Amino acid sequence: MAFADNLKTLPSIAHLAALELLAANGSVVASIENKPGKSGSLTVYAALAARFGKIDAAAAKEGLDLFAEHTADARAHPGKHPNIDRLFEVINSGSAFSVRLTPA
Secondary structure, eight states: OOHHHHHHTSOOOTTEEEEEEEOTTSOEEEEEESSTTTHHHHHHHHHHHHHHSSBOHHHHHHHHHHHTHHHHHHHHSTTSOHHHHHHHHHHHHOOOBEEEEEEO
């Protein structure tokens, strides 16, 4: 399925203002806001956090599937899709992030 179709299968993020990814020491390594151009990534990451409880290699692999055609574009153009690049990093490094949701 295409990314837009995948998004339709995921829970709504209307209740979220943002999502933060936290390193093992609790520091914020990334924030994804609920705004145009970022809401798709927020939808994917929030769904992964709900299913896996964190963003680890298993969650990242599913996330790459959900990003669909954007995953191939991210592979071809590193840096163009930072939220997808982060999933590649999680898989390659074996790292994991905990997630903090910010209500709207």
